[in-house]
Amino acid sequence: MNPLVLCGDEKNPIFRSVRAGEPARIDKLAPRTTFVRTLCALHCISAQVQSRFQKHLEDAQVIDRLPSKFAPSLMLKKLLMPFGPTDEDRYWWAQEEPHLLKDGALADVDPSRTLNDSQLKALESAAENTLTLIQGPPGVLDKQTQNTLHESRERNSLGTGKTTTCVQILRRWAMTFKRPNKSCRILATSGSNIAVDNLVEGLLKENVKVVRIGRPESTRPELAASAVENVAAKMLGVSSLAEVPSFHQRRQALHQAILEAQVVCCTAVTAGGGLLRDIYFPLVLIDEASQATEPATLVPICHGCKQLVLCGDHCQLPPTVKSEKEHSEVLKMSLFERLALTGVKPVMLNVQYRMHPLLSAFPSQAFYEGKLLDAIMQTPVEKPPSWKYKHNLVVVPVFDQESPKGTSHMNEGEAEVLVPWCLRPSASCY
């Protein structure tokens, strides 16, 4: 292994303690910001469920960071937390604010896109219920099939229109949201920047006024105009916010840009940042919620959420947890999965839009009990002249293991089998 060469400012006390040429040890720790924000959310949600916890919380500083006013509504908390309702809760439930969406407005079906029946059902649920789970492909799987799925490549998405449905929910929420006060907004999040960008892209196409919060370098360049810094700069009539010398003025412009948006988009953990500190989000939607850990999912919910939509598929990839410690296993169960396993029935999206039926037939039969329907027409696919098999699709078993390559993985055995097929003269036509 090549030695890592450290370069740094010699005046820095860290570098002064290391002598040139001597080996040094560097430990990479978990990001502190993520840790603090998820801890705040955990305290916020648990301290409110049973107030007796509050006096045991030692770290008052952490509690101060996220005041109890941002806890989700009692109704939602009871659905998320495994405690039964008390008499006191029932009293407060009765005091809950009236419905957040304008009555009847959701009956107006969007004419610009024809959603399928299962997607429309998800839209209805998101309008009416405090908590909605939307699941990609059907997940009524037995334990053995679930275990197979956990080991299998077939857990890749089948494209059942989850993000499309999320965008339509957000659009309708934006059209019908009765804001109780000025600092109330709709929040759309996901665990990854790519998924947040997909939501922003979809909302822009639907003419929803959206701002994107996050580091500019993690956003797709074509969506830069929606970045909160650029929206704020435009409001001030400058080409970049950096041109404004006053910190206070910059901050105020950013705040104003957020308040003027119909929907705020950011990653789940970014929702715990200072920029959104004083903003309420009674309506929260989280896409790809089955791939985020439960504490991370709680961060956007702890902005006074009253109505929540979680979209995902717990039969696909679980959250990535790198720790090898035994108790870190519990983090691999997302909030989405826990709720689904404890009896919250998800709305199933059962039509896939991505694969030719020739390809979807196998995962549908093997993993989804044949319940997955195809939106794509069964067009005939001609076989290459040298194709010696009866069917267009053949499954070739390869007994080789993946090995890490940079930040990704590779499988040399699979490549060895595939390359000769790709190099055949007939392959170029397909």
Ligand SMILES: Nc1ncnc2c1ncn2[C@@H]1O[C@H](COP(=O)(O)OP(=O)(O)OP(=O)(O)O)[C@@H](O)[C@H]1O
């Ligand atoms: N009702 C619909 N009618 C026509 N096309 C649709 C419909 N719903 C989704 N699609 C198309 O299906 C494709 C997949 O949709 P989408 O990205 O929303 O799926 P997804 O379930 O979020 O996928 P992933 O799991 O990869 O995030 C897109 O090309 C989308 O335009």
Ligand SMILES: [Mg+2]
């Ligand atoms: Mg998606």
